[in-house]
Amino acid sequence: MSEKRDKIRHIAFTESESSKISEYAKDYGMTSSEFIRQAINDKIRSIEYPEVAKNGNNPEISNQLIKSQELILEEMKLMNAKMTTINGIRNGYKFLTEIISDTTYKENLTLKADKIKEVMKANDKAFTPKELNTITGFDLKSIDLALTSNQDLFKLNMNGRWELNE
Numbered sequence: 001m002s003e004k005r006d007k008i009r010h011i012a013f014t015e016s017e018s019s020k021i022s023e024y025a026k027d028y029g030m031t032s033s034e035f036i037r038q039a040i041n042d043k044i045r046s047i048e049y050p051e052v053a054k055n056g057n058n059p060e061i062s063n064q065l066i067k068s069q070e071l072i073l074e075e076m077k078l079m080n081a082k083m084t085t086i087n088g089i090r091n092g093y094k095f096l097t098e099i100i101s102d103t104t105y106k107e108n109l110t111l112k113a114d115k116i117k118e119v120m121k122a123n124d125k126a127f128t129p130k131e132l133n134t135i136t137g138f139d140l141k142s143i144d145l146a147l148t149s150n151q152d153l154f155k156l157n158m159n160g161r162w163e164l165n166e
Contacts, residue, residue: 011036021035021036095141096145108142109142109145109146109149112136112138112142112143112146113146113147113149113150113153113154115136115138116132116136116138116143116146116147116154117153117154117164119132119135119136120154120162120163120164121164125163126157126159126161126162126163127161127162127163128160128161128162129143129144129147129162132162147162151165152165153165
């Protein structure tokens with residue numbers, strides 16, 4: 001529970017000072033009372049903790065703070081990228097779990113692997129999944145799954161293309 005503000009101090013300002021207080025308070029989204037109260041509390045803190053107030057205007061410390069903020073921002077970007085990767089892996093795992101439990105899909109995948117094998121034998125060359133997609137009309141996910149789950153039939157060559165594992 002916050003402390004009740006029931007003590008009043010009367011203070012006089014010039015017209016110019018009063019205008020500046022109102023203008024700055026408005027700029028900061030505060031009332032004039034809030035602005036004045038914050039200014040007084042800031043002054044009290046600088047008296048009670050002179051080292052903090054003294055270092056607050058130190059350009060070297062300001063530069064260190066800026067560098068720290070930049071490092072924190074970079075770390076946050078890296079964490080975001082890692083989370084994106086982790087979420088991708090989770091989604092892939094979920095997809096694979098669904099496929100493993102679907103016997104129709106397994107049979108379909110075997111048929112697709114056989115068709116890909118035929119295409120590779122007939123053309124006697126290696127293919128990218130995109131090329132296999134164009135030739136067979138199979139979706140890329142099932143092509144990738146057929147290739148990677150049948151390592152006895154297919155292997156990835158040094159050029160990043162899939163070929164028969166003979």
